[in-house]
Amino acid sequence: MNLWNLMRPLLFKMDAEQAHRWTLEKIDDYPDLINNFLRITSYLPTPDQAVEVAGLRFASPIGLAAGLDKDGEGIPVWESVGFGFVEVGTVTAHPQQGNPQPRLFRLADEEGIINRMGFNNLGSEALMHRIIALRELNMWPSIPVGANVGKSKITPLEDAGNDYRTSISRLQGLVDYFTVNVSSPNTPGLRDLQSAENLKKLLDVALPAAENTPVFVKFAPDMNANDLQEAIDAVIEMGVSGIIGTNTTNSRPFGTDRYGETGGLSGDPLWSLAREQIQYILQVVDGRVPVIGVGGVNSPERAQTLLNMGCAAVQLYSALIYKGPWLISEMNRQIKR
Numbered sequence: 001m002n003l004w005n006l007m008r009p010l011l012f013k014m015d016a017e018q019a020h021r022w023t024l025e026k027i028d029d030y031p032d033l034i035n036n037f038l039r040i041t042s043y044l045p046t047p048d049q050a051v052e053v054a055g056l057r058f059a060s061p062i063g064l065a066a067g068l069d070k071d072g073e074g075i076p077v078w079e080s081v082g083f084g085f086v087e088v089g090t091v092t093a094h095p096q097q098g099n100p101q102p103r104l105f106r107l108a109d110e111e112g113i114i115n116r117m118g119f120n121n122l123g124s125e126a127l128m129h130r131i132i133a134l135r136e137l138n139m140w141p142s143i144p145v146g147a148n149v150g151k152s153k154i155t156p157l158e159d160a161g162n163d164y165r166t167s168i169s170r171l172q173g174l175v176d177y178f179t180v181n182v183s184s185p186n187t188p189g190l191r192d193l194q195s196a197e198n199l200k201k202l203l204d205v206a207l208p209a210a211e212n213t214p215v216f217v218k219f220a221p222d223m224n225a226n227d228l229q230e231a232i233d234a235v236i237e238m239g240v241s242g243i244i245g246t247n248t249t250n251s252r253p254f255g256t257d258r259y260g261e262t263g264g265l266s267g268d269p270l271w272s273l274a275r276e277q278i279q280y281i282l283q284v285v286d287g288r289v290p291v292i293g294v295g296g297v298n299s300p301e302r303a304q305t306l307l308n309m310g311c312a313a314v315q316l317y318s319a320l321i322y323k324g325p326w327l328i329s330e331m332n333r334q335i336k337r
């Protein structure tokens with residue numbers, strides 16, 4: 001889409017976080033205008049592209065990954081971009097500012113992103129109110145909306161279960177699925193929650209709050225094979241409905257090390273690591289629950305690769321920054337079941 005060739009340089013002139021904020025504010029200010037414009041210019045999924053995942057009907061297997069729309073400001077418009085499902089959050093039980101800025105960096109040459117946002121969000125209570133308002137205003141989309149929940153920074157790791165439980169209880173009945181995020185690298189200690197033992201404790205407390213709403217668990221690409229296998233077996237035994245892999249990486253593939261910023265790396269440089277980890281996740285899961293693949297998906301071909309490997313659906317974030325929202329139309333045109 002040529003329009004993106006015009007828009008991208010303007011957005012890239014702004015600081016990365018400023019461009020992100022500006023875009024979400026415009027969406028929040030003019031949802032009808034932006035919706036109409038997107039609907040005219042986007043190619044939406046056809047009914048035969050719908051997939052069933054954990055009992056939910058995704059309009060297509062392509063979804064928005066968590067982190068772009070933490071507070072749900074864009075909920076009314078993502079469907080018009082052509083997404084088949086969307087994940088908002090991460091939200092935490094307590095509102096929090098996140099890490100000091102700058103904390104979001106474009107790796108323009110590599111089409112990657114490094115972020116150490118640290119779960120800046122208005123909190124799960126604010127998201128609950130936003131969702132109730134959107135539903136009352138008839139601005140709720142027809143595609144499934146999931147809420148990704150994480151641990152508040154001020155909550156000690158021992159109390160993590162209650163923190164997740166609080167957010168899930170507030171949003172229960174308002175969203176279509178939950179993702180328990182234990183894999184973001186920017187909350188100290190969070191990834192310790194990925195061990196089988198800690199996940200069992202956490203889910204024991206948090207899972208009942210979801211009642212009949214499907215719960216997915218999202219893992220990092222940096223876990224070793226043994227720990228990951230134990231963790232996956234544990235969460236499936238506990239009754240989770242699916243696995244999402246992967247989050248951003250702490251590692252620095254060649255070429256990205258020169259940026260010297262700490263935080264999670266995503267986008268094109270994550271692709272080969274994520275794909276390998278997703279392959280392993282699929283092998284361990286062995287069809288017991290659906291797997292949603294994410295990490296470096298930036299073309300219809302890559303999305304198709306993950307689907308062909310056995311993923312029930314895929315998500316993306318970073319490629320939207322580099323390729324623009326009409327990338328989703330291209331995927332809808334080309335992806336085959």
Ligand SMILES: Cc1cc2nc3c(=O)[nH]c(=O)nc-3n(C[C@H](O)[C@H](O)[C@H](O)COP(=O)(O)O)c2cc1C
Nearest residue numbers: 065066067090115246247266267295296316317318
């Ligand atoms: C700026 C930024 C913020 C993110 N925030 C979150 C988050 O809050 N929760 C989460 O589970 N994943 C978060 N992610 C990870 C993405 O959901 C995704 O797993 C990862 O970026 C890999 O996909 P991608 O290469 O398509 O971006 C974030 C990613 C980026 C780039």
